[in-house]
Amino acid sequence: MQLSVFVLVLFCLCLSVYGNNKHDGSIKHDDPMLNTETPNYKEYCVIGAGPGGLQIAYFLENAGRDYIVFEKGYGAGTFYLKYPIHRLLISINKRNTGKTNKEFNFRHDWNSLVSHDESLQMTKYSKDFFPPADVLVQYLNDYATKLNLKVQYNSTMHDILKRKDGLFQMWDQHNNAYTCKYVIMATGIATPNKPEFPGSELVDGYEDLPIDLDEYEGQSVLIIGRGNAGHETAQH
Known part of the structure; x- marks a missing residue:
């Protein structure tokens, strides 16, 4: 389990941000004012409320850290409202393994996130070996709500920059500024891979x-x- 969590964290940290630069340019990145003000400061800023972002938020919440999760959608896991397009997950939901060892059983549940709440397991949400994607959306929103994770929805972040004082600063679509010490990207792969060839x-x-x-x-x-x-x- 520790290895699985480490891989998840590493995956979130290595993901990239996609999208156009939307800042209006009225605030210059080398403006010395950026080194003196800390609007809406949080120690950790997590971008994306999918499985990776929520899992990171759970550990930050339980560690008593100062954090916030920004999600551009109106709820958690909105990626899965469209994908996979045929609406069945390819991650297994093996409810009966023939074993009583919780660690062993959890390794056969590829959808659930780690938490102390045993009701938050996909095996309790669906009996299907490959659950419907809509069930995962419901699960992720329940996970965020029941565990009181600090998620700010309808927040599209852009122009993330590192200031001279070492802090990160970013803006939302309403040009509200946010400052944080650490940024964790959990946005997933947002652009299709389109190889170019004749035709x-x-x-x-x-x-x-x-x-x-x-x-x-x-x-x-x-x-x-x-x-x-x-x-x-x-x-x-």
């Missing part, structure tokens, strides 16, 4: 695929890529 402009991306099977009747279909999305699409 690639004619290809439909996974993110735009219709799920109505009538759309494919009598058609020859070529799937480029044999990762999870490719296999999910082929099975559908």
Whole structure:
């Protein structure tokens, strides 16, 4: 379990931010005022309220740290309102392992986050081996609510910069400034991987695929890529 948590934390720290620079430029990044004011200061700023962001928030909450989670959506796990597009997770939900060891059983539950609340387990939310994505959305929102995690929704952060005094500063879509000592990125992979090749402009991306099977009747279909999305699409 310790190794799994370490990998999750490392994954969150290594993710990148995607999006355009939206700051209006009225505040210069080298302005000395940025070294004297600390608007809306938090020691830890976590960006993204998906599984990674919420898991980090849980540990920060239990450690009594000063933190906030920024989420651009109106709730936790909004990524899973669209993906996977065929609406079944590919992470297993094995409710019966034949064992009584909790650690062993938890290793066969690929969806639940770590917490002290045993009611917050996906095995209690769905009996399906591959649960519906909508169930995971409900689970993540319950996780954030029941554990009193400090999540600020409808907050799109941009222009993250490191000031001369070593603090980070950023702004939301309303140009409200926030300052923090540490930034943890948990935004996930937000842009599709679109390889370029002759004719690639004619290809439909996974993110735009219709799920109505009538759309494919009598058609020859070529799937480029044999990762999870490719296999999910082929099975559908």
